[in-house]
Amino acid sequence: MSTTSGRPLRADAERSVRAILAAAERVLTEHPAASMEQIAEAAGVTRITVHRRFANRQALLDALATEAADKLARAIEDSHPETAPPLVALHRATANVLRIKGAWGFALGPAVAGSERAARRHQEIAERCTALLTRMRDEGALAADADPEWVRRVFYALIGEALHGGPTAGDPDPDALATRIVDTLLHGAGPRPGAG
Structure with a gap:
């Protein structure tokens, strides 16, 4: 259950926090300098409600970063990396x-x-990713001398480029794009052994 001050929230308060955070993501993506009032309007709540949940803009940004990091951590957990x-x-x-x-x-x-909480979550995610890549190396899916930490950094760069650079940016099919990223990570751009 979410908290904004260390205490668990009631269900209705939890819903309003989630609505505010989702609205903040949408509004700030389009207008990074948007006001708390604009975010409140997009969330369908009053400015007072936003200020009741988040003392100031920085508190809202911290909560937004933490929410996104938590979603990312759950997405990794769903892949059962261990x-x-x-x-x-x-x-x-x-x-x-x-x-x-x-x-x-x-x-x-x-x-x-x-x-700080979001930074800790990102560090945990990086550690799990490195552990998965180590397991891949140990099982022969990566070269025996591959450095899992370096491979993780390359992997992150491929994801970033897939999302923000060039013609594949915004590809609507995450599964197809994931296949392309993993293939590039494992095989690079060189010819495949046995390929015509």
């Missing part, structure tokens, strides 16, 4: 991450960096 076959887990995690990053791009971007 128990699923490693290539299946990597593909599922990639598709899930693309969906979350596509929907929560502002909250996961540099404009909202700074929330």
Whole structure:
């Protein structure tokens, strides 16, 4: 259950916080300098409600970053990185991450960096990713001398480019794009062995 001050929220308060955060993501994506009042209007609540839940704009941004990081962590968890076959887990995690990053791009971007809780969640995600890549190396899906931390950084870069650069940016099919990212991560752009 969400909190804004360390205490659990009632169901109606929880719904209003979620509505405010979803509205903040939409509004701030279009207008990064949008006011709390504009966010309140988009959420269908009063400005007083927003201020009751978030003391100031920074508190709202911190909550937004934390919400997005939590969604990303749940998306990774859904891929079962410790128990699923490693290539299946990597593909599922990639598709899930693309969906979350596509929907929560502002909250996961540099404009909202700074929330300590969100930073901890991102560190946990990075550690799980590195552990999955280590398992892939140990099972032969990556070269025996591959550095899992370097591979993770390349993997993150591929996801970033897929979302924000070039002709594949905004591809509506996260599963197809995940296949392309994983294939590039594992095989690069060189010719495949045995390919015509």
